[in-house]
Amino acid sequence: MSTPTGPVDLDAVRHLLETTVMVDQVEIRRPTGTAPLDPDTGLVGPVPTVLVWSGSGAVLSAHGLAAVEHLVGGRWLDDTASWYGLVTPLAAPLPERGDLVTVTSAASPTAGTVGRTWQALDPAEASTVEVARITRLDEVIVA
Template sequence: MSIPTGPVDLDTVRHTLETTVMVDQVEIRRPTGTAPLDADTGLVGPVPTVPVWSGNGAVLSAHGLAAVEHLVGGRWLDDTASWYGLVTPLAAPLPQRGDLVTVTAAASPTTGTIGRTWQALDPGEASTVAVARVTRLDEVILT
C-alpha cells in the first residue's frame, strides 16, 4: 500500500475512480411493498420495486476494493465484513438499506457480474470528505 507524502488531491482521486473503476453500468432499485401471492400456483412473486438510479459504477469484491487502494495511492476505504461493495459517483443518490443493485452492463468482456443482484446491507456511506459513494452489499438470488 502506498502512503501519500503530501496533501491528497481529492479531485484527482475522484476523477481516477470515475474513469478507471466506475466503468460499468449499475442500476439501483428500491422495494416498494410486499410480494404478491399467485393464488393458482401458491408461489410468492417478486417484491415490486421502483428505479432509484442508473449510471456508471462498479460492484467490487473485497479483493477488488483492496486493489483500488493501490490504484489511488492510499487507503480510502475501511475494512469490510461484507464481501462486495458498490462504488458510485458522488452525484449518485445514497442507497438505502434493502435497495437492490444490479449490474446491467460491464466494460470487461470477462466479467461475471452482469445480471447478478445484490442487496444494500446498510445505507450508503456519507462523509464530509469523499471521493465516491460506497455501499456494502450482499449478493441475493432472485427467482
C-alpha cells in the first residue's frame, strides 16, 4: 500500500474511481410493503419495491475493495466484515439498510455480477471527506 506524501487531490481520486471502477450499471430499490400471498398457489410473491437510483457503480468483493485501495494510492476504506461493497458516485443517494442492489449491466465481459442482487446491511457510510459512497452488502437470492 502506498502512502501519499503530500496533499491528496480528492477531485482526482473521485474522477479516477468514477472512470475506472464505477463503470457498471446498478439499481437501488427500496422495499415498500409486504410480499403478497397468491391464494391459488399458496406461494408468497416478491416484496414490492420502488426504484431509488439507477446509474453507474460497482459491486466489489472484499478482495476487489482492497485492490481499489492500491489503485488510488492509499487507504480510503476501512476493513469490511461483509464480503461485498457497493461503490457509487457522490451524486447517488445514500442507500438505507434493507435496500436491494442489482447489477443491471457490467463493463467487463467476464463479470459475474449481472442480475445478482444484494441487500444493504447498513445505511451507506458517510463522512465529512468523501470520494465515493460505500455501502456494505450481503447477497440475497431473489426469486
